[in-house]
Amino acid sequence: MKKALVTLKDVSKAFIGVQALSKINLTINGGEILCLVGENGSGKSTLVKIITGVHRPDEGEIIFGEKSYPFLTPRTAIAEGVEVIYQDLSLFPHMTVAENIAISRNMYNKKKFVDWREVRQVAQEQLDKIGVELDLEARVGELSIGNQQITAICRALALDAKILFMDEPTTALTKKEVARLLEIVQGLREKGMAVVFISHKLDEVMEVADRITILRDGKKVGDFKSTELDEDAIVRHMTGRDVTYSKYRRESADDTVLLEVRNLTKKGQYEGISFQVRKGDILGLAGLLGAGRRELALSLFGLNPPDSGEIYFEGKPVTIDSPAAAKALGIGFLPEDRYTQGLFLNKDVTQNISSTVLDELSGFAKVVDQKAEERLADESIETLKIRTSSRRTVIKTLSGGNQQKAVIGKWMAIQPKLLILNSPTVGIDVGAKSEIYERIQDYARGGMGLIYISDEINQIVNNCNRVLVMANGRGVAMLEGEELASPDVERQIEELISKDI
Amino acid sequence: MKFRRLDKRIFFLLGIIVVYSTIVGLKNPYFLSIQTVFDTIRSSSEAALVALGLLVIMIAGNIDISFPAIALFGGYVTVVIMIATGIDNLFFAFALSTLFGVVLGLFNGFLVHSLKIPALIITLGTQYLFHGIMTTFIGSATYGAGVMPKSILSFSAKQLFQIKLQYGTTGLTYFVIPVVIAIAVTWFILYRTMLGRGIFAMGNSEEAARRVGFNPLVIRLFVYGYMGALAGMMGIIHLASVNAVYPNALIGTEMMVIAAVVLGGASFSGGRGTILGALLGVIIINLMNNTLIFLGLSSSWNNFCVGALMVISVVITSYQERLENRRKLLFTD
Numbered sequence: 001m002k003k004a005l006v007t008l009k010d011v012s013k014a015f016i017g018v019q020a021l022s023k024i025n026l027t028i029n030g031g032e033i034l035c036l037v038g039e040n041g042s043g044k045s046t047l048v049k050i051i052t053g054v055h056r057p058d059e060g061e062i063i064f065g066e067k068s069y070p071f072l073t074p075r076t077a078i079a080e081g082v083e084v085i086y087q088d089l090s091l092f093p094h095m096t097v098a099e100n101i102a103i104s105r106n107m108y109n110k111k112k113f114v115d116w117r118e119v120r121q122v123a124q125e126q127l128d129k130i131g132v133e134l135d136l137e138a139r140v141g142e143l144s145i146g147n148q149q150i151t152a153i154c155r156a157l158a159l160d161a162k163i164l165f166m167d168e169p170t171t172a173l174t175k176k177e178v179a180r181l182l183e184i185v186q187g188l189r190e191k192g193m194a195v196v197f198i199s200h201k202l203d204e205v206m207e208v209a210d211r212i213t214i215l216r217d218g219k220k221v222g223d224f225k226s227t228e229l230d231e232d233a234i235v236r237h238m239t240g241r242d243v244t245y246s247k248y249r250r251e252s253a254d255d256t257v258l259l260e261v262r263n264l265t266k267k268g269q270y271e272g273i274s275f276q277v278r279k280g281d282i283l284g285l286a287g288l289l290g291a292g293r294r295e296l297a298l299s300l301f302g303l304n305p306p307d308s309g310e311i312y313f314e315g316k317p318v319t320i321d322s323p324a325a326a327k328a329l330g331i332g333f334l335p336e337d338r339y340t341q342g343l344f345l346n347k348d349v350t351q352n353i354s355s356t357v358l359d360e361l362s363g364f365a366k367v368v369d370q371k372a373e374e375r376l377a378d379e380s381i382e383t384l385k386i387r388t389s390s391r392r393t394v395i396k397t398l399s400g401g402n403q404q405k406a407v408i409g410k411w412m413a414i415q416p417k418l419l420i421l422n423s424p425t426v427g428i429d430v431g432a433k434s435e436i437y438e439r440i441q442d443y444a445r446g447g448m449g450l451i452y453i454s455d456e457i458n459q460i461v462n463n464c465n466r467v468l469v470m471a472n473g474r475g476v477a478m479l480e481g482e483e484l485a486s487p488d489v490e491r492q493i494e495e496l497i498s499k500d501i
Numbered sequence: 502m503k504f505r506r507l508d509k510r511i512f513f514l515l516g517i518i519v520v521y522s523t524i525v526g527l528k529n530p531y532f533l534s535i536q537t538v539f540d541t542i543r544s545s546s547e548a549a550l551v552a553l554g555l556l557v558i559m560i561a562g563n564i565d566i567s568f569p570a571i572a573l574f575g576g577y578v579t580v581v582i583m584i585a586t587g588i589d590n591l592f593f594a595f596a597l598s599t600l601f602g603v604v605l606g607l608f609n610g611f612l613v614h615s616l617k618i619p620a621l622i623i624t625l626g627t628q629y630l631f632h633g634i635m636t637t638f639i640g641s642a643t644y645g646a647g648v649m650p651k652s653i654l655s656f657s658a659k660q661l662f663q664i665k666l667q668y669g670t671t672g673l674t675y676f677v678i679p680v681v682i683a684i685a686v687t688w689f690i691l692y693r694t695m696l697g698r699g700i701f702a703m704g705n706s707e708e709a710a711r712r713v714g715f716n717p718l719v720i721r722l723f724v725y726g727y728m729g730a731l732a733g734m735m736g737i738i739h740l741a742s743v744n745a746v747y748p749n750a751l752i753g754t755e756m757m758v759i760a761a762v763v764l765g766g767a768s769f770s771g772g773r774g775t776i777l778g779a780l781l782g783v784i785i786i787n788l789m790n791n792t793l794i795f796l797g798l799s800s801s802w803n804n805f806c807v808g809a810l811m812v813i814s815v816v817i818t819s820y821q822e823r824l825e826n827r828r829k830l831l832f833t834d
Binding site: 095107108111114 | 693694696701706773
């Protein structure tokens with residue numbers, strides 16, 4: 001029989017008028033992997049912050065074994081064995097693996113001095129627990145993300161964690177690393193720990209989960225056995241409605257080739273890549289992290305010059321050696337990390353949208369015409385359904401989905417002929433996701449060509465009329481038409497992308 | 502194993518010292534003498550003290566440019582009080598000046614923490630503020646050797662030991678005592694206490710440091726207070742070495758110290774830096790300042806050489822980082 005490690009009873013929490021959580025009942029058992037899913041704002045993070053002692057609930061109780069608490073402090077939470085690994089991992093990049101692992105435990109024990117031998121010993125013990133070898137003296141910043149995550153897990157283990165929360169643990173990992181992570185997590189489960197994945201991505205994590213708890217608008221929708229739900233059902237529970245993604249079909253009669261790539265090669269990244277993008281095409285690039293998709297996309301936008309091969313744009317051979325050159329041709333690029341590469345976080349919505357066309361918007365003496373700028377912004381807000389309190393709202397205060405729409409708006413402002421989208425829906429609500437897909441398909445219907453990179457194979461199949469499957473830097477298959485309509489296509493692509501691993 | 506961790510930077514700095522000394526030594530054999538070593542140590546003492554303080558602040562991810570004003574304030578006010586009260590004791594001088602330094606440093610730390618304005622701007626302001634308070638409310642007279650407390654004057658002349666040379670003798674200045682103590686204390690704090698690890702942690706990521714339980718306010722107050730203490734001590738050494746108090750002394754020397762610490766491998770973004778690096782940075786800059794003359798170069802070459810060295814080292818570092826980022830396909834430029 002599984003033992004309840006923690007039970008929440010009727011826990012509620014409100015922030016200035018907003019009911020973040022209402023009457024939540026939840027039990028987390030030892031020896032189980034739980035998935036906590038919900039859209040942004042569903043109360044997932046508030047719930048975690050209550051269990052970790054960051055927030056005090058307004059009502060309800062938190063029960064650990066025999067003890068009941070009206071609220072926790074971070075210290076009592078740690079004492080009860082609660083640990084969180086945040087998405088950013090909260091590691092110290094210039095410090096060693098050993099120190100990163102031991103530092104929380106030293107702080108918790110209120111150590112005043114450092115005993116380096118003990119630090120290394122503590123670190124080694126944790127690594128032994130999960131059976132992984134890492135160089136204790138290596139700087140964490142030099143490790144792969146997967147190994148950084150292992151360091152973070154060891155840090156939690158050093159504090160004798162019983163309940164381990166992991167926030168979006170797989171986003172930045174390669175397939176191999178995900179497999180290793182899941183193996184480690186399953187090992188922890190064997191040892192009687194509880195692991196709670198917090199996610200709004202419906203992915204491989206679900207496969208190992210014993211139970212799925214879904215939150216919506218601060219209320220618990222229910223606990224489900226992972227075997228009784230499919231993705232559609234989860235989405236329905238998360239959003240409270242049926243979200244259907246319409247399948248893209250190319251109807252254009254105009255077969256003009258916009259972009260043609262022949263034998264494009266960049267040593268160590270991708271090799272011998274050839275494809276065409278016609279007007280109205282949405283070309284999907286499927287593959288694993290490291291398959292060369294991102295590197296290829298960067299090359300097409302002038303950021304990662306290829307070693308050899310030819311690029312033709314509208315039939316003419318071109319060299320794209322800078323983003324400016326790409327933009328001049330009419331190529332837009334939505335990068336995977338909107339925070340550091342897609343947005344000016346501290347600027348407002350209008351300034352972000354107009355940033356690609358400042359030259360066009362400025363008249364005499366290069367002064368930007370504010371009226372025209374605002375008209376452009378209003379248009380984008382309207383057509384892309386960007387939910388913002390005003391056009392002058394600072395962009396970092398918007399939700400991820402609305403930020404991403406602004407990035408799309410920014411590129412639409414140049415009226416691109418070709419738009420490259422790298423993972424446009426990462427970290428975005430299901431609702432906003434479907435709106436973004438709709439827009440993308442509209443653009444294609446209007447004659448634009450698009451290249452769409454995503455890790456979600458079902459979305460690639462849904463949104464693309466051609467799919468280039470890449471593995472280890474090579475194009476291993478080009479699927480279109482009938483092939484993409486086959487019900488078996490997702491599994492087929494899964495197999496293709498894992499070739500030679 | 503241990504040496505693997507010894508930064509490339511340290512070898513770079515040692516290399517510079519060796520190459521430079523060889524060149525100067527070839528040109529002028531008098532350079533390669535114990536006298537030069539002792540002179541360099543003496544002239545580096547002041548900067549070494551505040552460089553240690555600045556290193557600690559920069560590791561925590563902050564910056565301070567008000568320390569010369571703090572040093573001057575501590576030294577000047579101490580001398581005024583000593584003259585007024587007739588107390589003529591070196592320990593009293595150090596204690597009092599250090600105390601002033603700590604108070605002003607804590608004030609800096611408090612402002613930096615609570616105002617959330619870049620520390621550069623705040624300490625630029627407090628530099629003028631501290632100096633202004635001193636010249637307006639305490640005094641702006643110059644005190645020459647005639648009125649300076651005897652204990653401070655004699656501190657300057659004392660030598661730990663002497664060596665007979667062909668012509669006369671040379672010796673190691675007493676100034677190294679506070680410097681060696683400061684090195685030991687700084688090393689102990691940074692590498693043997695959790696407070697020190699918190700300083701590194703905060704420079705790596707303030708949010709992550711907060712999450713594992715460090716208190717950023719305590720750490721900021723400490724690093725600025727510590728800097729203040731070292732600046733206060735430096736104030737007394739400075740008075741001793743020039744045998745006088747000028748109300749405008751030291752102001753403007755902060756950039757040289759910052760240059761030394763950055764040359765030594767500390768980063769403006771925090772989390773990095775070594776004591777040895779900072780000290781070597783100070784030594785290189787002082788060595789050049791004092792010995793370019795051996796090459797027959799006028800003192801106007803000082804700035805040129807220090808500047809060139811600094812630019813080269815920064816360019817090398819950032820170029821390496823850029824190559825690394827390029828490799829990871831991060832586009833930061």
